[in-house]
Amino acid sequence: MKNVSITVENGVITDISNSEITRILWEGQEYLYHDCEILPAYTDSHCHVWGLGMINSGLDVSGCSSAEETALKAYSNRFMRDNWFVGRGWNNELWGEGNLPDKSILDKLFPDNPVSLTRIDGHAIWCNSKALEISGINENTSNPNGGIIQKDSNGSPTGILIDNAMYLAEKNIPEFSQSQLSDFIIKGLDLVSKSGITCVHDMDLNIRHLDCYRKLAHENLLKIKVFAFFGNQNGEAEKLDLEPMQIGNFKLQGIKLYADGALGSYGAALLDEYSDKPNEKGILMLSSEEIFKHCLFAHSKGFDVAVHAIGDRAVREVLDGFELFRNAVSESSINLRIEHSQIVNPDDISRYKELNVIASVQPIHFVSDSNMAKKRLGIERLIESGYPWEKFLNNNVMMIAGSDFPIESYDVAAGIEAFTQRANQLGAKEIFRECVEFSSAVECYTVKPYLALGIHNYGEICVGHKCDLIIMDSSKKIIDVLNNNHI
Ligand SMILES: [Zn+2]
Numbered sequence: 360m361k362n363v364s365i366t367v368e369n370g371v372i373t374d375i376s377n378s379e380i381t382r383i384l385w386e387g388q389e390y391l392y393h394d395c396e397i398l399p400a401y402t403d404s405h406c407h408v409w410g411l412g413m414i415n416s417g418l419d420v421s422g423c424s425s426a427e428e429t430a431l432k433a434y435s436n437r438f439m440r441d442n443w444f445v446g447r448g449w450n451n452e453l454w455g456e457g458n459l460p461d462k463s464i465l466d467k468l469f470p471d472n473p474v475s476l477t478r479i480d481g482h483a484i485w486c487n488s489k490a491l492e493i494s495g496i497n498e499n500t501s502n503p504n505g506g507i508i509q510k511d512s513n514g515s516p517t518g519i520l521i522d523n524a525m526y527l528a529e530k531n532i533p534e535f536s537q538s539q540l541s542d543f544i545i546k547g548l549d550l551v552s553k554s555g556i557t558c559v560h561d562m563d564l565n566i567r568h569l570d571c572y573r574k575l576a577h578e579n580l581l582k583i584k585v586f587a588f589f590g591n592q593n594g595e596a597e598k599l600d601l602e603p604m605q606i607g608n609f610k611l612q613g614i615k616l617y618a619d620g621a622l623g624s625y626g627a628a629l630l631d632e633y634s635d636k637p638n639e640k641g642i643l644m645l646s647s648e649e650i651f652k653h654c655l656f657a658h659s660k661g662f663d664v665a666v667h668a669i670g671d672r673a674v675r676e677v678l679d680g681f682e683l684f685r686n687a688v689s690e691s692s693i694n695l696r697i698e699h700s701q702i703v704n705p706d707d708i709s710r711y712k713e714l715n716v717i718a719s720v721q722p723i724h725f726v727s728d729s730n731m732a733k734k735r736l737g738i739e740r741l742i743e744s745g746y747p748w749e750k751f752l753n754n755n756v757m758m759i760a761g762s763d764f765p766i767e768s769y770d771v772a773a774g775i776e777a778f779t780q781r782a783n784q785l786g787a788k789e790i791f792r793e794c795v796e797f798s799s800a801v802e803c804y805t806v807k808p809y810l811a812l813g814i815h816n817y818g819e820i821c822v823g824h825k826c827d828l829i830i831m832d833s834s835k836k837i838i839d840v841l842n843n844n845h846i
Contacts, residue, residue: 360397360820370825370843383828385841392830399818400827400840401771402558402808403551405698405719405761408585409568411550412543414765421448421479426460433476434468441533444469447477449485459509462487462518475528484525486518494528503527541571548582551769557827557842558584560761560808562665563615565590566599576609584608584846586812588615588665591653603661608844612812613663616653618645619673622701622728622735627670630704634737641670650680663694665719671704671744678710685714694813702736702744711756717811718751718758722777723767742792748778749793759811760803775800
């Protein structure tokens with residue numbers, strides 16, 4: 360919207376009128392903008408907040424030019440998990456000879472505490488003697504399957520553990536503390552808030568995350584609205600007897616389940632075998648009967664149900680489970696959603712609508728995955744069943760969008776571009792079908808995510824609605840975000 364005057368009182372838009380200059384009267388305060396556009400602020404409907412904060416916190420040693428400098432940086436910029444020093448990002452290719460580093464360099468600075476520094480590619484860790492000792496790794500330890508314990512000419516471990524050998528040490532690294540987790544949450548929310556996101560659907564919480572959120576929300580420290588989904592794959596929410604709860608701008612909204620794995624690792628459960636792995640159909644983690652039981656629990660508490668399903672077999676199984684629930688409980692206000700909904704048999708698309716199931720998609724995954732997906736599925740199946748956004752819209756399925764950050768970038772503009780362009784990572788628009796119009800794409804990040812939570816009148820710029828606002832300049836740069844930080 361351009362050249363308008365918008366008045367917001369008590370969080371509600373009370374007036375929209377034409378104006379020479381863009382003007383917002385926000386809770387009594389006037390904001391004036393020249394040559395700017397006003398948009399509703401965004402929601403990321405599927406993300407992992409603490410994970411984003413975590414990978415943007417801690418010790419980063421990526422800029423170091425030698426093993427010694429890396430060790431010194433770890434020493435002077437300490438980041439600890441209990442008594443362990445941890446960090447990541449070293450790259451021996453940048454260090455003269457390019458040799459892998461040795462435990463002795465770390466031992467000089469860290470004689471008493473264990474140290475684990477992860478290589479930039481995540482495929483090796485560099486440990487000191489103390490870490491090896493705690494992990495029981497010595498000259499007699501043999502390589503685990505798929506891993507290498509580097510040893511010197513005397514057969515003594517050098518401190519470098521590769522791939523599956525990393526786990527031998529990493530399993531001993533203590534958990535993050537509660538205050539570290541809280542810092543990650545604050546950091547994650549702070550990062551995304553700068554890109555015009557004022558609401559997130561945070562997935563896969565455990566009790567430690569929930570405790571952090573409760574505390575932060577009580578202290579009014581959450582910068583944006585958070586609707587959380589608690590991991591209940593093994594009945595965790597049931598054992599804790601959790602109830603939906605709202606504290607300030609935090610709400611425990613639902614439970615989260617997994618029906619299958621991911622396509623890249625052949626974990627997505629498919630109806631037919633993988634094109635590049637004969638006889639392999641992936642892994643189904645929950646049956647329709649189990650999904651049904653989860654729904655009954657959720658209904659008894661008033662929780663929404665969000666189920667991860669990537670393959671067409673998993674999607675069908677979840678729909679079957681949801682159907683059992685809809686047949687058993689005719690009146691239920693809980694929302695049912697399928698996270699990712701990446702490969703959906705065309706016969707199942709209309710069932711989303713019939714069963715009132717939300718398709719929660721991450722368009723940016725298409726950009727990263729389409730080449731891999733083509734191998735796993737073959738081009739015909741990919742075109743017929745893959746990432747069926749237009750089919751969802753044509754069948755009036757409620758579709759909402761997110762990024763799955765930190766797995767992908769939280770930049771909503773990139774998500775909208777993926778929706779509308781549907782180009783792969785190399786920019787090739789191989790598969791033109793299933794593109795989404797710009798305005799529909801925006802709705803999947805604005806008004807629809809609220810509707811998917813059962814919240815009406817939020818996220819649209821019209822009188823009577825609540826709506827956070829983004830102000831963009833002519834180059835589409837966000838220059839302001841006005842956030843009514845109340846649920
Ligand atoms: Zn996720």
